[in-house]
Amino acid sequence: MECIGVASRGIVHEVLTRYNYQQWKTLMKSYLRGENLWNVVENGYASTPIDAQRDAKALHIIQLSCAPNIFEQIEHLQTAHEAWNHLAIVCRSEFKVQPHILHDVVSDFSEHKALYKFVETGDWEGTSSYLRDQPHAIFWVPPSGRTVLHVATIEGHITIVKGLVHRENQLLEMQDEDGNTALALAAGYTGNIKIAKFFINAEGGEKLLAIENKEGEIPLLLAANSGRKRMTRYLYFRTSSDVIDKQSSHNRVLLLERCIQAHIFDVALKLLESYKELPIESLHVLHELARMPSAYLQASRWQTMVDSLKNESTIMNLCGLKSKNIQGVFGYKNEFLQILRYYKDTVSKLNSSQLRDDLVYDAMLEAAKHGNVEFINDMREANHDLLWAMDNHGRDIFSYAVLHRKHNVFQLMHTLCGNKDIINYSTDMFGNNLLHLAAPLGPLSDLNLRPGAALQMQREIQWFKAVEEVVHVKCRGAKNGEGKTPEEIFIETHKELMKDGEKWIKETAGTFAIVGVLVITVVFPVVFTVPGVLDPGIPFWAMEDRFTVLIVADVISLLASIITVLIYIDLQTSRYAPTDFLKRLPIKIMSGLGFLSLSLVSMMIVFCAALGIGVVILTGFTFILLVPSQLRLLLQIFQFITANPITGHQKSTFIGRIFRKLLLLPIKACRH
Known part of the structure; x- marks a missing residue:
């Protein structure tokens, strides 16, 4: 164990991200008040040694409680007061009120309102009649910048879309106020693949694949961002590599990240195959792979069952599927595991410093938190030191497995042989050993699966006993930084659950x-x-x-x-x-x-x-x-x-x- 990875993790239950600022703020404020530090955060501090020390401690707590991308926003600030106020500005600015896609389709203008009403309701006869009388109206643009073709695409009226394009092909390249063509709306907002195919197959339609909106995103990126799997697959095979890499390799990495987020693994795998050598910036995708819920990875386990069952009719009876769909469900190959192998090869070539800089250690802790044991196994095969990733509190992947009740990760301890003793004796910066971490009430996501409070309590005791078996005997009665033994913490935190269990019984x-x-x-x-x-x-x-x-x-x-x-x-x-x-x-x-x-x-x-x-x-x-x-x-x-x-x-x-x-x-x- 030559190197220990250090991850940015905070005191609160969840680190600060773009999406949990209000909850993080409430929890952090309570914690700082409990530590008698809130005054220096709220009002700043006078130039006294004591206040300066309290401010430094408060700033350190806030920094530890931020996700890496949020920490970058405040790492240059010197006081807790500045950091706190800056986070309020940064995080609130992430939430921008966006108008609905249907906003300003028919209202807010009077000219050609009847035409837009015909298009919106799918009345091609009314639309055609109106355009015969006023042919110039087809190019008229309201304040939103959306032409009649944009509206027909949003509403999904394929008949009107075809009629408008056959009448005026130039409509295909017209953009709304956000820079979106009709194809971009179909790709990112409606997911109507029939309309998208018609646009691309129309004369000059392939040029639409390269048109960027004001955010610099092409239709393929918009489809992946919306998680539209069929649309993303179709657009990927129609979009040339030159278009994807037009600005920089960042687009390809962004597409890769979005495909993994949306579980479009077949496209992600094709993107990885296009690389001769994975760029360093693509390692950030490891965090998305690590956060993959363990329930989604059952495909590999199903595959084992399929291989063991020789009778295809038995499989169909179990799954309620036709035989031609079996390969599609079980895959006979797991794209997720193949993607992991690509990153496994890349990670194996990195030194300890690169692993830290590219947050690979952090990804290991994320995987432990989500029970993604496949990720942990592949990464530790690439570099065994990754198994000893540790956060700023001195907690490793097994600590995370116990805290978040991930039994599949916890079971890895049985494979450690002699190195298990290191974990059995280890404590975090608060003096907690593994049994202390098993003592508090587990996550609600784990307990809600149990039939009644009594069985919830039973599962909690099973966790406590399982951890008690692996720690050293002296850890069972050891006191943490607050002077409490694991048993005392267990009884204190499970009082309400015991009452509920007794009531249920x-x-x-x-x-x-x-x-x-x-x-x-x-x-x-x-x-x-x-x-x-x-x-x-x-x-x-x-x-x-x-x-x-x-x-x-x-x-x-x-x-x-x-x-x-x-x-x-x-x-x-x-x-x-x-x-x-x-x-x-x-x-x-x-x-x-x-x-x-x-x-x-x-x-x-x-x-x-x-x-x-x-x-x-x-x-x-x-x-x-x-x-x-x-x-x-x-x-x-x-x-x-x-x-x-x-x-x-x-x-x-x-x-x-x-x-x-x-x-x-x-x-x-x-x-x-």
Whole structure:
């Protein structure tokens, strides 16, 4: 570990960017007040050593809390007061009120208003009639600079577009007040590929691909910026390399960045293939690759499943797709991973200083934050030192994995062999070890996926226990800079979640206990009641098979209901310690729900045996509708108990596997 990358990260939850200024301002103001530094930020400071020291500390905090592009705006400023006021100007100027694309189409002018109304509503007969009477009106331009062709393009009226171009081809090159041609509007705003194809295939239409608007952007860049995938692909293959590189290589890098942001990976891959050697400025794209959500990268995992399934019909049944679409979905190649390989080769040629200057270390931390383990693996293969990227707080990628609850990155610790000890002992600048970082409540984005506060609490304990296993024993009781141990922080930050979990369990237990009592009141009298006569002269008890089924099912339903009520009464009176949420309470919920489901099914069998085939059909339909919803919750609780995605361990027993299959059968039956 010769070099440690240092990334610009702040005290607040998210660094300052162009889009989160108001939230950042509120959080930063609270933090500075807590540190008794707000006065020097708000009013400046007198020339005393103490105030100068406080100002330097406040300025340093603000600088650390800015994203790299924002930090560049204030790095030359010497006081916190100047930096704070300058950030207000810079960030607010990023938000400019832009008129809607349809603004000033028909209103705000009186001349030729009828013509524009015909075009806007798609009335070609009215448009043609008006232009026959006033042919010069076709070139008339309102204050917005938008001709009738611009309006027809915005509204998507292909018939009027064709008619106008056939009448006057010069309309194609006319630009509005923003410098946009009709093709530019189709590319960047409407995404109407039929209209775009017509423009380009028209006489002289290919010249439109090179016309820049006032921002210096060609239609291809506008399409990529809007994330219009089909339009971007089409325009890329119609736009020559000379047009893309007309000003500088910056356009190509900008297009590459926008394609990656919009997940247009096939075009991004073509752009990379056009380079003999990637320019240094293209390394900034690494941040976009690193921020790719881990959920999007499931394509590579799906590919493994496809390769393992030899029966194509099975794949189609699983995905609900026709065979010709399978290759399009799974790809049989992952463009994202291919793009990573290009950057992997480039990164492998850079020295430590270049890696820092080009913010590659920062990209590693971004990847850890978003759970992009594919990015981390490729970059560490390019340069193993990147695995030890660290921010200004002394937090590495594993710290980020714990803070943001990214279990796939956390599992990389098992591959470190001897180097794992470095992480086990490490602490950040606030004296926090990994277990301290696992103690606070996790991100809401992770917890919202959990079925109920109790299982949220269970997942939090699983994280705490998983980290506890990898840190050194002395770290478990170590105190951070605030004098708190990990366990103290965990209990303090999870009080509300524990209350919510206890409330969720008691409400669930109360509801299911009432259902269990109702079932008992229904099935209990059946044992002591002799059924009546079904047909004249034939008592029900004479039908031995149905009578036996009725009695057995009734006894099972009664016993299962009693057990259910006893379990949920126990839940109502149980103690609720943090460790109880790990296994004891979820197992009781699962057991009670299982017995309740058994009692309900048995009760339906009792009624079916007593009343005949018509009721069998009706109750079977009811079972298909209602029971699977409860079984899904039961299966989800079971998975929480037997599987731990944080460590990658799967606790599976023979009974557990049988139970899982039994739970899945009715759910699969419903889907089919």
